[in-house]
Amino acid sequence: MNVVVTGASGLLGWDVADAFEERGHKVTRFMGRKDIDLLDTKATCQAIRSACPDLVVHAAGYRDLDDLELHPRDGFKTNVLGTWNVIQGCRETSSKLIYISSDTVFDGARKTGGYNEFDTTCPVNAYGRTKVAAEKTIESLWGRSFIVRTALLFGYKGHRGNNFLFNVLDQLRTGNRISASIDQICCPSYTADLAHALVDLGESDWFGTYHISNSGSASRYEVSCAVAELSGLDAGLIVPAESDSTKVARRAKRTVFDSLVWPATFGYELPNWHDALRRCMESCGELEEGKR
Ligand SMILES: NC(=O)c1ccc[n+]([C@@H]2O[C@H](COP(=O)([O-])OP(=O)(O)OC[C@H]3O[C@@H](n4cnc5c(N)ncnc54)[C@H](OP(=O)(O)O)[C@@H]3O)[C@@H](O)[C@H]2O)c1
Numbered sequence: 001m002n003v004v005v006t007g008a009s010g011l012l013g014w015d016v017a018d019a020f021e022e023r024g025h026k027v028t029r030f031m032g033r034k035d036i037d038l039l040d041t042k043a044t045c046q047a048i049r050s051a052c053p054d055l056v057v058h059a060a061g062y063r064d065l066d067d068l069e070l071h072p073r074d075g076f077k078t079n080v081l082g083t084w085n086v087i088q089g090c091r092e093t094s095s096k097l098i099y100i101s102s103d104t105v106f107d108g109a110r111k112t113g114g115y116n117e118f119d120t121t122c123p124v125n126a127y128g129r130t131k132v133a134a135e136k137t138i139e140s141l142w143g144r145s146f147i148v149r150t151a152l153l154f155g156y157k158g159h160r161g162n163n164f165l166f167n168v169l170d171q172l173r174t175g176n177r178i179s180a181s182i183d184q185i186c187c188p189s190y191t192a193d194l195a196h197a198l199v200d201l202g203e204s205d206w207f208g209t210y211h212i213s214n215s216g217s218a219s220r221y222e223v224s225c226a227v228a229e230l231s232g233l234d235a236g237l238i239v240p241a242e243s244d245s246t247k248v249a250r251r252a253k254r255t256v257f258d259s260l261v262w263p264a265t266f267g268y269e270l271p272n273w274h275d276a277l278r279r280c281m282e283s284c285g286e287l288e289e290g291k292r
Helices: 011-022 041-051 065-070 072-093 126-141 164-173 191-202 220-231 261-266 273-283
Strands: 002-006 026-030 055-058 096-102 145-150 178-181 208-211 238-241 270-272
Touching: 002 011, 002 041, 011 026, 011 055, 011 191, 041 072, 055 072, 055 191, 065 072, 065 126, 072 096, 072 126, 096 126, 096 191, 126 145, 145 191, 164 178, 164 220, 178 220, 191 261, 191 270, 191 273, 208 261, 220 238, 220 273, 270 273
Parallel strands: 002 026, 002 055, 055 096, 096 145, 145 208, 178 238
Antiparallel strands: none
């Protein structure tokens, strides 16, 4: 297949582009705003037309929750108008579309069990509202689409700034205390594992909405402590905190997935997040000697 990946300079997009190439697909990488600004409708459609894609993976987005809460118009432009433009390019080329959405479409308060793909969305912050609006735009305009909700991504490719794993490692190495929320529980996901699942998805025609993440659930505090333990750094520097006391945007508290569609259609689940974190840290040389 000819595959276009938007946001290919980002944490997830980079791994997605690599994973499709590893499976023998021809990939055109849209590396970010300096390459193609997805807010420019004509430029976006022209760039997609030039690549003649069978599939577009739209992994570009604006994901700083607190910044987006303060500047919602900018967030809506990037996450919703940008998606609208990508949809137009897909319609012109009859290309399939994979859109990366998020567990923040849920409020994390109304369910004691996990969220499945058929649960009603109810975001608690501006970022979540942009993801719901993008999903609805796709559903109303382009049927050859997959909407993939995922959560708390960790990986080591793409921009280093705003990278969860490196933020924790950098702070611990400098001996700084960091606060990590204990009250936000989700299903953390390794970008490389998710990327391989997206290849399986993109090769299929089972359009619809999916919840895809690594198995198991954890708080940001638990994941941060696991990073410290696997790297041999001092987990004592990590201070458990309530998210609402430190953040601008409200956080959804428990957005664990109970994925129904993915295991039914593809017959496998992604490995446990802790095993995935170990593999991720080994791949980027951050795993402590003796922990292999
Ligand atoms: N990270 C997470 O924990 C997480 C969890 C759930 C869902 N998601 C979703 O997954 C997707 C990918 O997230 P990520 O963590 O990989 O994000 P990221 O590392 O911040 O990368 C975002 C990408 O989008 C590009 N981009 C932003 N605005 C653009 C524009 N106007 N035109 C063209 N490109 C633009 C960026 O390029 P430049 O900055 O170079 O312009 C970058 O390549 C997003 O939709 C996000 O909402 C992320």
